[in-house]
Amino acid sequence: MTLHVAGREPSHRIAVVSAGLSDPSSTRLLADLLGSATAAALGNTEVEVVELRPLAHAITDALLTGFPNSELTQAIGTVTGADAVIAVTPVFSASYSGLFKSFFDILENGALDGTPVLVGATAGTARHSLVLEHALRPLFGYLHAVVVPTAVFAASEDWGASGGSDALRRRIDRAAGELAALVESRPAAGRGDQFDRDIAAMGSFEDLLGS
Amino acid sequence: MEFGIFTVGDVTTDPTNGRTPTEHERIKNTVAIALKAEEIGLDVFATGEHHNPPFAAPASPPVLLAHIAAKTERIKLSTSTTLITTNDPVRIAQDYAYLQHLADGRMDLMLGRGNTGPVYPWFGKDIREGIPLAIENYALLRRLWREENVDWEGKFRTPLQGFTSTPRPLDDVPPFVWHGSIRSPEIAEQAAYYGDGFFSNHIFWPASHTARMVDFYRQRFEHYGHGKAEDAIVGLGGQVYMAKTHEQAVQEFRPYFDNAPVYGHGPSLEEFTRETPLTVGTPEEVVERTLSFREYAGNYQRQLFLVDHAGLPLTAVLKQLDLLGEVVAELRKHTEEAAA
Numbered sequence: 001m002t003l004h005v006a007g008r009e010p011s012h013r014i015a016v017v018s019a020g021l022s023d024p025s026s027t028r029l030l031a032d033l034l035g036s037a038t039a040a041a042l043g044n045t046e047v048e049v050v051e052l053r054p055l056a057h058a059i060t061d062a063l064l065t066g067f068p069n070s071e072l073t074q075a076i077g078t079v080t081g082a083d084a085v086i087a088v089t090p091v092f093s094a095s096y097s098g099l100f101k102s103f104f105d106i107l108e109n110g111a112l113d114g115t116p117v118l119v120g121a122t123a124g125t126a127r128h129s130l131v132l133e134h135a136l137r138p139l140f141g142y143l144h145a146v147v148v149p150t151a152v153f154a155a156s157e158d159w160g161a162s163g164g165s166d167a168l169r170r171r172i173d174r175a176a177g178e179l180a181a182l183v184e185s186r187p188a189a190g191r192g193d194q195f196d197r198d199i200a201a202m203g204s205f206e207d208l209l210g211s
Numbered sequence: 212m213e214f215g216i217f218t219v220g221d222v223t224t225d226p227t228n229g230r231t232p233t234e235h236e237r238i239k240n241t242v243a244i245a246l247k248a249e250e251i252g253l254d255v256f257a258t259g260e261h262h263n264p265p266f267a268a269p270a271s272p273p274v275l276l277a278h279i280a281a282k283t284e285r286i287k288l289s290t291s292t293t294l295i296t297t298n299d300p301v302r303i304a305q306d307y308a309y310l311q312h313l314a315d316g317r318m319d320l321m322l323g324r325g326n327t328g329p330v331y332p333w334f335g336k337d338i339r340e341g342i343p344l345a346i347e348n349y350a351l352l353r354r355l356w357r358e359e360n361v362d363w364e365g366k367f368r369t370p371l372q373g374f375t376s377t378p379r380p381l382d383d384v385p386p387f388v389w390h391g392s393i394r395s396p397e398i399a400e401q402a403a404y405y406g407d408g409f410f411s412n413h414i415f416w417p418a419s420h421t422a423r424m425v426d427f428y429r430q431r432f433e434h435y436g437h438g439k440a441e442d443a444i445v446g447l448g449g450q451v452y453m454a455k456t457h458e459q460a461v462q463e464f465r466p467y468f469d470n471a472p473v474y475g476h477g478p479s480l481e482e483f484t485r486e487t488p489l490t491v492g493t494p495e496e497v498v499e500r501t502l503s504f505r506e507y508a509g510n511y512q513r514q515l516f517l518v519d520h521a522g523l524p525l526t527a528v529l530k531q532l533d534l535l536g537e538v539v540a541e542l543r544k545h546t547e548e549a550a551a
Contacts, residue, residue: 064477067416069486195423199396205404208346208397 010046012183014038015082019052019089019100026122030154030172031088033164034120037176038086042183048082050075052099059099062106076107077193084116084183085145087136091123095135104139108194110201116182117145118175120152129153148178212546214539215255216248216532217291217448217515220268223522226470230524237267238275240525245279247529249286251536257289257321257515262297262330265472271302272320273310280314288314291410291448291515292323292391295352296344297334299368303348304355304376311381321389321410321446322349324398340367342397349388349401356385389446389513392424399424403431403443410446411508414517415473417486421447422507429509446513447504450489453534457492463527464491471521494534498541510549514542 016035020027031049039045052059058072068076079085089100119136121128132151140147152175158168202208220241224231232240245256258275261268269275276288288310293303303320311318324341325331331338347365354361355376364370380386389408392398393416402409409428411421425445432443452467454460461480468480468491483489490500501514516535519528 061478061482065415065474065483067420069478069482070417070419073417195396195420198394199427202397202400205400208342208400209350 008044010044012042012045012083012188013081014042014045014047014084014086014183015079016047016049016086017052017079017088017100017103018049019097019103020122021053021090021097021099023053025090026154026156026159027088027090027120029159030120030122030152030164031086033172034086034088034118034152034176037172038084038118038179038183041173041176041180048078050078052103055103056099059102059106063102068106072106076111080107080111080115080193082115083186083188084118084179085112086118086120086179087140088120088122089136091121091128091131094128095131096121096139101139104143107143108197110144110197111194112140112143112145114186115145116179116186117147118150118152118179119147120154120175122154124156126153126155126157129155146182148175148182150175150178212511212543213254213287213513214542215253215257215287215289215513215515216244216518216535217255217257217259217289218244218268218519219259219291219517220261220266221472221520221522222265222267223472223520224470225522225524226466231522232524234267240528241267241275241519242279242282243525244519244528244532245286245288246282247532249283251532251539253286253535253539255287255289255513255515257291259291260294260325262333263327271306273306276318277310277313280310280317283317286317288318289389290320292321292325294325294330295322295348296324296341297330297336298348300348300352301355301368301371301374301376304352305378307386308356308376308378308380311386312378316381316384319387319389321391321408323391324395326393336367342395343367345398346401349390353385353405356380389444394420394424396424396427399428400431403428403437404435406432406435406437408444408446408512410513410515411448413448413488413504414450415487418488418504418507421488425508425511441509445508445511446515447508447511448488448515448517449501449504450487450517451497451531451535451538452491452518453494453497453531453538455493457496460491460493467521467523475521494538494541497538498545501538501542502545505549 016031018028018031035047039047058069062068089096117140158165222237248256258272259268262270272290328338361374389410390398390402391410393412413421429440429443433440452464490497518531
């Protein structure tokens with residue numbers, strides 16, 4: 001999904017992580033709405049969606065072997081190199097899905113340091129909505145990401161109207177506005193990967209010797 | 212350019228018949244494999260260091276290497292790796308200098324940190340201090356081999372005053388040191404700083420990653436004034452299984468791959484072959500794949516293959532070594548042509 005003018009370098013890159021399992025999936029639907037609302041608020045923004053379902057085997061393999069395969073490396077690069085991340089998961093057994101957590105488990109330490117993040121979740125009933133506050137927010141807090149105050153939850157009842165209920169729509173716009181404001185107040189993300197970050201963090205060898 | 216094998220000394224059940232070698236068998240097999248390596252004309256045999264099951268690799272590699280040194284004449288003996296974090300650098304200095312004398316100089320060693328968390332506390336260390344331990348311990352090790360009277364104080368070990376490590380290195384030439392690392396640029400930096408060799412494990416990670424680590428080491432080697440980047444001293448790992456036909460090799464190796472320690476029960480053999488340097492196929496395919504390493508790693512000085520893990524029985528490993536002998540002869544032709 002690209003909402004920037006063709007031929008022009010986008011000013012912002014947003015990565016959307018969707019852990020929905022079905023197709024169509026309400027998680028992906030919410031993820032797309034959050035992505036386009038954020039892009040609309042920012043203007044000239046490239047939105048890249050990372051669907052976790054096709055990466056499920058690769059994510060498990062990375063947990064086992066300790067390294068991501070090339071396809072997964074690309075997806076990780078999309079997320080860690082973005083100016084902001086929108087992360088949306090279905091609620092499974094009172095929390096984020098295992099696949100969603102596993103993806104963030106394989107990110108390197110520091111990969112999301114300071115990254116603006118908007119969290120979203122979907123479930124059959126609104127009774128799960130606090131998952132955003134007691135599961136997703138602490139997860140991204142641990143990862144040193146900056147989570148915007150408004151988190152967006154969508155239950156089945158919100159999907160009655162096309163594009164969601166008015167209440168959901170307002171919430172999406174508010175969250176997207178918060179994320180956009182955060183992105184605009186920050187310098188563009190470095191495009192380096194983990195190797196670049198490791199080298200940047202290393203310091204001189206004389207310092208290492210003396211430490 | 213040197214070619215050789217490196218072993219991790221794992222005691223693994225053979226998945227095709229459920230048989231697990233005893234530690235005694237594994238240890239004796241390791242010796243047989245090293246002798247075979249000399250017989251087929253390899254340049255290097257290297258052993259890992261381990262302190263816990265399922266490994267029967269030596270806790271102190273010089274014990275094994277001195278034994279092999281007594282039974283061989285040409286092959287160089289090395290490690291993959293010697294744990295620079297949990298071993299006392301004084302003992303490394305002394306044990307390896309002693310080995311150097313016994314082996315008449317036919318040895319070097321590769322230092323590594325070890326990534327098995329529980330090992331660290333057994334030796335009073337903390338894995339979170341892995342990098343500082345590797346840096347401080349090696350700084351001391353170098354001095355112990357180069358200076359007769361060492362005054363030393365550091366963070367991790369008892370201070371030394373006027374300490375002389377014995378025996379002194381053979382002819383006062385300290386053993387050559389490689390620094391092995393899968394993914395820590397600090398270790399590549401350390402190798403470059405001292406002008407030592409850098410060995411990239413190369414087995415568990417994609418080639419693109421190895422390429423960047425090696426390139427970083429080469430640039431830093433030149434930066435520290437040890438020579439040109441392209442002349443930096445690089446070693447690579449590799450992992451092969453061979454048979455007459457590609458299909459036969461895949462069929463024979465698959466059960467070992469699927470159940471192997473570390474990566475077993477994960478990616479498919481086909482995917483792992485695509486993503487990492489693992490090559491399963493004919494000797495010609497191994498030659499071709501191995502020659503392709505220099506496309507991203509440049510000219511390098513040492514290629515070690517892993518051939519004896521995941522429960523492969525001794526007979527199979529010895530057969531692999533016969534094929535590896537042919538492969539290495541072919542590789543030598545190519546590398547000599549390239550150098551000429």
